[in-house]
Amino acid sequence: MKILFVAAEAAPIAKVGGMGDVVGTLTPILRKMGHDVRILMPYYGFLPDKLEIPEKSVWQGSAMFQTFDIFETVLPGTDVPLYLLGHAAFAPRRIYQGDDEPWRFTFFANGGAQFALNYWQPNVIHCHDWHTGMIPVWMYKTPEIKTVFTIHNLAYQGPARSHVEEMAWCPPYMQENNVMAGAIQFADCVNTVSPTYAKQIQTPEYGEALDALLALKKDKIVGVVNGIDPDQYNPATDSNLDQPFSIETLDQRVTNKIALQKQVGLEVNSGAFLVSMVTRLVEQKGLDIVLPILEQYLSYTGDQFLVLGTGEERYETQLREISERYPGRMSVQLLYNDGLSRRIYGGSDAFLMPSRFEPCGISQMMAMRYGCVPIVRHTGGLVDTVSPHNPIEKTGTGYCFNLYESLDLYTSLIRASESYLYRETWKELQIRGMSQDFSWERSARKYIQLYQDILSPTAETLPSVTSPESK
Ligand SMILES: Nc1ncnc2c1ncn2[C@@H]1O[C@H](COP(=O)(O)OP(=O)(O)O[C@H]2O[C@H](CO)[C@@H](O)[C@H](O)[C@H]2O)[C@@H](O)[C@H]1O
Numbered sequence: 001m002k003i004l005f006v007a008a009e010a011a012p013i014a015k016v017g018g019m020g021d022v023v024g025t026l027t028p029i030l031r032k033m034g035h036d037v038r039i040l041m042p043y044y045g046f047l048p049d050k051l052e053i054p055e056k057s058v059w060q061g062s063a064m065f066q067t068f069d070i071f072e073t074v075l076p077g078t079d080v081p082l083y084l085l086g087h088a089a090f091a092p093r094r095i096y097q098g099d100d101e102p103w104r105f106t107f108f109a110n111g112g113a114q115f116a117l118n119y120w121q122p123n124v125i126h127c128h129d130w131h132t133g134m135i136p137v138w139m140y141k142t143p144e145i146k147t148v149f150t151i152h153n154l155a156y157q158g159p160a161r162s163h164v165e166e167m168a169w170c171p172p173y174m175q176e177n178n179v180m181a182g183a184i185q186f187a188d189c190v191n192t193v194s195p196t197y198a199k200q201i202q203t204p205e206y207g208e209a210l211d212a213l214l215a216l217k218k219d220k221i222v223g224v225v226n227g228i229d230p231d232q233y234n235p236a237t238d239s240n241l242d243q244p245f246s247i248e249t250l251d252q253r254v255t256n257k258i259a260l261q262k263q264v265g266l267e268v269n270s271g272a273f274l275v276s277m278v279t280r281l282v283e284q285k286g287l288d289i290v291l292p293i294l295e296q297y298l299s300y301t302g303d304q305f306l307v308l309g310t311g312e313e314r315y316e317t318q319l320r321e322i323s324e325r326y327p328g329r330m331s332v333q334l335l336y337n338d339g340l341s342r343r344i345y346g347g348s349d350a351f352l353m354p355s356r357f358e359p360c361g362i363s364q365m366m367a368m369r370y371g372c373v374p375i376v377r378h379t380g381g382l383v384d385t386v387s388p389h390n391p392i393e394k395t396g397t398g399y400c401f402n403l404y405e406s407l408d409l410y411t412s413l414i415r416a417s418e419s420y421l422y423r424e425t426w427k428e429l430q431i432r433g434m435s436q437d438f439s440w441e442r443s444a445r446k447y448i449q450l451y452q453d454i455l456s457p458t459a460e461t462l463p464s465v466t467s468p469e470s471k
Pocket residue numbers: 016017018019021022151152153193226278279280308309310335336337338341358359360361362363364366381
């Protein structure tokens with residue numbers, strides 16, 4: 001099959017969060033499985049620092065009364081052909097943010113549709129999040145090209161239909177009120193990145209006002225859990241760690257904890273329970289239930305707390321203020337740094353992920369792979385990837401709480417902190433986490449099945465798209 005991934009991010013060269021991980025990791029695996037998979041991404045201003053890009057474009061197209069250039073290169077470390085859509089709108093050294101976001105990504109999606117129609121025609125366009133959400137709408141009348149739309153973040157839904165109409169051609173059959181809704185209506189298949197979240201978004205609590213539409217389209221909505229690349233994220237070979245380790249040499253892991261404490265300005269104390277977060281500092285990630293109890297937690301225990309992240313100013317400010325009151329006990333690193341994130345996974349005792357909602361979550365899998373025990377709110381993909389620790393039956397991989405409330409979170413933190421004193425049990429818990437199979441192969445096979453289903457639908461798998469006009 002010929003599959004074109006169209007996305008705003010692709011790790012390792014353009015990544016803000018988990019969507020970049022998925023695009024950068026799933027594509028080489030699908031190629032290994034024998035499919036011609038390629039990526040189309042914007043040509044951001046910072047990309048020449050990260051990879052070789054030929055000066056000459058391979059194709060020139062036009063969209064929304066603008067011309068754009070397509071440059072062809074390869075995603076570093078893989079054999080995946082990478083096409084970069086070059087236009088002045090993407091020249092700034094940023095992926096997101098800026099008032100022009102609705103325009104530049106609508107333009108990118110339009111360019112993507114033109115690219116697939118006129119330059120490299122795939123069997124399936126695999127679109128990611130609202131930035132590419134108009135592609136399924138525009139491709140609806142092109143039955144030879146099918147579309148899969150993956151929801152990584154339902155909360156960001158893109159411009160309203162009326163706004164799209166001012167910028168681009170908006171087909172009369174698109175009746176939904178924004179780009180995300182249009183994509184859900186017209187993609188041949190919609191998937192989220194875990195089975196639990198796929199069900200949750202069909203309810204008012206998690207549907208971000210699209211639950212009714214999602215419930216209506218439930219026959220074409222599936223959940224495919226994300227994975228991580230076990231070779232790329234391997235504590236035994238990761239050069240970011242001071243002391244690489246494996247299950248067999250887990251006792252050596254403490255060297256990384258000490259090095260991490262030194263690096264981020266925490267008291268060097270191998271016995272202190274060190275809880276970390278690596279996250280985008282946004283509402284989704286549960287800062288609203290962490291901040292109210294953080295001071296009590298630090299004053300009632302001798303534990304340490306570390307945050308690596310960037311995002312909303314209100315969270316950055318509050319975290320910084322609390323950390324100033326707890327020097328040596330709490331450290332806040334307001335930056336994006338892949339190497340440091342791995343040192344945190346490889347050196348902290350526990351990884352906190354109290355998400356309000358979580359489509360899948362990749363960080364908790366990375367944490368487990370590196371022997372860092374997750375403490376999670378049991379929602380979405382965190383249900384599918386972390387199981388509650390039961391010290392008597394010796395099962396489970398982490399600490400889980402259910403309510404999106406500070407008190408429930410606090411109880412979990414204290415339970416984890418106290419359990420840490422029982423080192424042998426803790427070590428068993430770490431080993432169970434490290435032994436989980438989070439590799440992409442199983443999920444990649446599910447994606448292949450999903451592409452095949454929409455290319456040759458049987459009565460059972462036929463997408464139940466209903467629209468005023470038939471295809
Ligand atoms: N400051 C920082 N420095 C270094 N690295 C940082 C960082 N902040 C975040 N990261 C990294 O970004 C990634 C975060 O991925 P997640 O899947 O956990 O969440 P995200 O909400 O971004 O993804 C969304 O898309 C993914 C992919 O589908 C879903 O798993 C998820 O549920 C959904 O919210 C991890 O690789 C993490 O290490």
